[in-house]
Amino acid sequence: MTGGSQGLWSFPRRRMWRAVVWRVFACALGATACGGGHPAARGFGSTQIEPIRDSTLVLEGEGDPGVVIYGTGGPGGGAPASANYWTLNLSTGAVQDYGAEFPPLPSSSSSPPPPSPYTCTVTSAGSQSGFTLQIVDTRTGVETDVDLISSAGCPGPDGNLVAVVPGPSGFQLSMGPFTQLVPVPLALQIDGVYGFGVDPVTYAPTAVTVQGALPSAPDEIGVYTVDLGSLAITQEIPPVPASVAWATGATPAGSLQSTAVTLAQPLSFGDHFLYSRAMSDGGLTEFAGPYPSGAPSDLALFQIPAEGMLDGPQGVFRTPSADGRYRSATPLVTWQLTTGAGTGSQVLVWDDANRQVIACPSSPTAKLAGVRSSDGSKVLFVTPQSCCQYLGAGPLSLLALGDGPGNARCTSLVASNVVTAAFSPDGSAMFWLVQAATGDTQLWVAAGDGSGAHMIGAGLMQNVHFVVPGEAQLELILNGDLVWLDLHESAVQLHYIAEKVFEEIYDIGVGGWLITGYEYSTQAGTATVGLVNRNTGEKRAISPDVAQFMVLSDATGADGGVFPDVSDAGMTGVLTVVYVVRGRNPSPQDGIWSATIMTADLQ
Numbered sequence: 001m002t003g004g005s006q007g008l009w010s011f012p013r014r015r016m017w018r019a020v021v022w023r024v025f026a027c028a029l030g031a032t033a034c035g036g037g038h039p040a041a042r043g044f045g046s047t048q049i050e051p052i053r054d055s056t057l058v059l060e061g062e063g064d065p066g067v068v069i070y071g072t073g074g075p076g077g078g079a080p081a082s083a084n085y086w087t088l089n090l091s092t093g094a095v096q097d098y099g100a101e102f103p104p105l106p107s108s109s110s111s112p113p114p115p116s117p118y119t120c121t122v123t124s125a126g127s128q129s130g131f132t133l134q135i136v137d138t139r140t141g142v143e144t145d146v147d148l149i150s151s152a153g154c155p156g157p158d159g160n161l162v163a164v165v166p167g168p169s170g171f172q173l174s175m176g177p178f179t180q181l182v183p184v185p186l187a188l189q190i191d192g193v194y195g196f197g198v199d200p201v202t203y204a205p206t207a208v209t210v211q212g213a214l215p216s217a218p219d220e221i222g223v224y225t226v227d228l229g230s231l232a233i234t235q236e237i238p239p240v241p242a243s244v245a246w247a248t249g250a251t252p253a254g255s256l257q258s259t260a261v262t263l264a265q266p267l268s269f270g271d272h273f274l275y276s277r278a279m280s281d282g283g284l285t286e287f288a289g290p291y292p293s294g295a296p297s298d299l300a301l302f303q304i305p306a307e308g309m310l311d312g313p314q315g316v317f318r319t320p321s322a323d324g325r326y327r328s329a330t331p332l333v334t335w336q337l338t339t340g341a342g343t344g345s346q347v348l349v350w351d352d353a354n355r356q357v358i359a360c361p362s363s364p365t366a367k368l369a370g371v372r373s374s375d376g377s378k379v380l381f382v383t384p385q386s387c388c389q390y391l392g393a394g395p396l397s398l399l400a401l402g403d404g405p406g407n408a409r410c411t412s413l414v415a416s417n418v419v420t421a422a423f424s425p426d427g428s429a430m431f432w433l434v435q436a437a438t439g440d441t442q443l444w445v446a447a448g449d450g451s452g453a454h455m456i457g458a459g460l461m462q463n464v465h466f467v468v469p470g471e472a473q474l475e476l477i478l479n480g481d482l483v484w485l486d487l488h489e490s491a492v493q494l495h496y497i498a499e500k501v502f503e504e505i506y507d508i509g510v511g512g513w514l515i516t517g518y519e520y521s522t523q524a525g526t527a528t529v530g531l532v533n534r535n536t537g538e539k540r541a542i543s544p545d546v547a548q549f550m551v552l553s554d555a556t557g558a559d560g561g562v563f564p565d566v567s568d569a570g571m572t573g574v575l576t577v578v579y580v581v582r583g584r585n586p587s588p589q590d591g592i593w594s595a596t597i598m599t600a601d602l603q
Contacts, residue, residue: 042543043530044577044595050088050095051591057580059550059592060102066090068550068578069103070592090576090594114203120154130166135178146178152196152205162205162228164193173208173226188224188233189213192263197225209236211263221260223275237261237275241290242297248405249357253303255281267313267333269352274313274333276304286335288350301357302337302348311336313350316370316379322425324469324509329376330354338364347381351401351408358399360410366394373423373448377401380430382421389462389503390419396432398450413450420464423448424472429487431474433464443476445487456492462503467534469509475534477501482516484534498532498539506551508575510602512536515551515577529579531597542577542595549579573599 060069067087074083085098096103121134130149136142149171151163161178164171171190174181192211199206209225220239226232244256257280266275271292277285283306289298304310312335320326330353338345347360347368360381362368369384379399383392396414401407414434419441421432427448434442434455441461446453464476472487475497482497482505502517512535517527529549530541553575575597583590 039589040544041541042593042595043540044542044597044601046543046593046595048581048589049090049093049578049592049594051588053582053586053590055582057548057582057592059548059578059580060085061550062552063087063103063105066552066576068552068592088592090578114157116154116157118155118159133163135161144179146181150193150196152198152208153203156204162196162208164190164208164210175228184231186226186231186233187215188226189215189218191221194223194263194265211261213239219259221278223261223266223273237266237273237290241287243295244287244298244300245296247288247299247301247355247357249359249408250299250301251303251359252300254283254285255279256285256300258285269331274301274350288352288355299355301350302335305337305339307339309336309338311338311367314369316372318372318376319374319423319466320425320468321374322469322471324425327374327376329372332370332372332379334368334370334381336362336367347397349379349399349410354401354405354408356405356408358401358408358410360397360399361395361412362397363395363416366392368394368397370399371422373427374425375427378423378448380421380423380432382418382432385420390433390435393417393419393435396421400449411450413446413453414444422466424466424487425468426471429472431464431466431487433461463505465505467507475505475507477503477505480520482518482532495534497534497537500527502527502529502549504549508602510599513602515542515549515575515597517546517549524584526582529577531601540601543579543581543593545581545583545589546579547582549577552576552578 054072056072056074058071060071063069067089069085069087071083071085083100085102087096087098087103117137117139119136119138123132123134130147133146133148133151135144135146135155146163147166149164149166151161155161155178159177161181162175163181165174165181173184173186173190175184176182190210190212194209194211196205197207198204205228207225207227209223211221212224213221217239222235222239223237225234225236239259239261246252258277260278262276262278262284264276266273272289274288277287279285284304286301286304287298288301291297313333316332316334318326318329333350335348336345337348345362345364347362349358349360351358366383368381371380371382377400381397383394385391393416395412395416396418397410398413399408399410414432417434417436419433419435421430423430429445429448431443431445434444440458442455443457443461444453444455460479462477464474467473467475467484473484474487475484480501481499482501483494484497485492485494498516498518500518500520502520504516506515508514512533513531514534516532517529518532520527526545526547528541528544529546530539532539577595577597579593581589581591581593
């Protein structure tokens with residue numbers, strides 16, 4: 001941090017109002033409320049997509065491109081059992097009811113799956129040894145139930161299904177029409193299924209990875225992949241490792257002898273895996289390997305406690321650089337390990353590049369997540385939060401990875417009550433919030449290595465984050481007002497952006513523009529949503545009377561980014577703002593609307 005300010009400010013409580021958690025509102029101000037009776041002016045090509053008035057409506061996210069997922073009757077804080085999920089196509093206005101089942105998330109494939117005349121539901125009801133796949137032919141309404149352990153999804157248009165089903169001794173790979181599955185002879189006894197591989201274009205299943213044993217050693221359990229075309233069997237993880245040792249930084253515990261890999265899902269790291277083994281002494285141990293060359297072939301990372309709790313594995317969040325782009329970094333995987341007595345807890349980090357285990361301080365009630373600096377050299381471990389409310393508190397730890405095995409160190413920065421923390425994009429600074437049971441929330445800052453920590457303010461703060469692109473500019477909601485400050489400045493100076501804002505903020509990253517709701521009415525539960533310029537305070541309204549909004553992005557820029565640089569020749573970008581209008585009184589204006597913001601709108 002270049003400023004080194006030691007100034008202390010306290011947030012002035014200038015207004016007697018408080019922003020609410022922005023998910024579900026009991027009422028809202030519609031276009032015809034408060035008299036007048038004339039539809040409100042809405043900008044940026046606003047179009048009503050779905051007329052609807054429901055106080056429980058919550059925008060949940062985007063499914064396939066241009067398809068919005070929303071819920072009614074319970075999501076967003078209500079009773080989950082009462083939730084009903086829907087999708088809305090912004091182009092056609094088509095609405096699909098998914099009932100209590102959350103709609104499918106978009107596929108990573110560039111092409112949609114071929115249409116199928118079958119729909120499938122998985123249930124455990126009525127199954128003796130696994131699950132029941134209920135297959136319904138939408139043309140006839142006929143339902144066929146298949147008892148299975150796992151399948152490669154629903155049958156394709158040809159009616160063929162690939163599944164692992166209960167067999168006379170263990171499990172059996174079977175293929176063919178789902179009404180007449182045929183067992184596939186394999187020189188492998190299947191004990192469990194990890195998953196199926198599919199072709200990214202045709203969606204046809206290509207392979208299945210299983211836990212199993214070879215006929216020559218029926219008591220030795222390894223991981224194998226079966227090619228569904230040739231039926232060739234590839235050994236991924238052998239039942240008995242070629243050689244083993246404890247990894248650098250690991251705490252040895254228990255036996256290192258094993259003849260079985262567990263059914264816990266392995267994580268692939270290119271030419272090796274993270275996986276767990278059942279050991280000869282009855283314990284379970286996490287491993288990395290097998291490595292294709294060198295010795296040892298497999299490294300033991302930690303013993304999984306027989307009593308206690310193990311959360312993970314999970315990755316770490318990356319911080320974008322000052323230009324808004326993400327730099328490549330070596331893989332890190334974390335677990336949180338709590339002892340059976342519940343008195344001790346630590347975060348265990350696997351640094352795959354240096355093949356080392358690093359232990360970081362934690363607490364039994366915290367479930368910490370890693371936030372990595374933009375250059376990849378440091379990680380903050382803090383309780384994860386949503387954008388708009390702090391869901392828990394815990395300690396704050398800082399990991400410095402060093403320059404090789406054995407050089408990493410992890411230290412405790414704060415023992416408790418930290419609700420969020422982050423590195424600045426340029427790596428020069430960090431911030432964290434301390435929220436005790438009573439009193440104001442405290443904003444602390446320090447240099448990127450944790451040195452020079454000091455509190456710079458206290459008060460009611462929400463949605464504190466660094467501006468991206470940017471170097472070390474903090475943006476936050478202060479007593480309902482949106483403000484920002486630059487940690488490079490020698491003295492703390494608050495810059496006001498907008499008053500009475502939503503807790504949702506969408507930073508566009510061009511010219512200081514952002515999208516938020518402002519002039520929020522506590523009586524109506526609505527605000528005006530629009531473009532606001534952080535640098536000048538200019539506002540360009542999209543719509544008044546908005547109860548909720550979300551932003552979808554698309555672009556045709558050469559680098560694939562949304563609005564990476566408005567000066568790029570030929571670059572165009574699109575932001576779609578989907579928002580909910582809900583009147584205090586019923587109105588034809590109530591419903592889900594969308595507006596479109598182009599690059600030219602930011603000039």
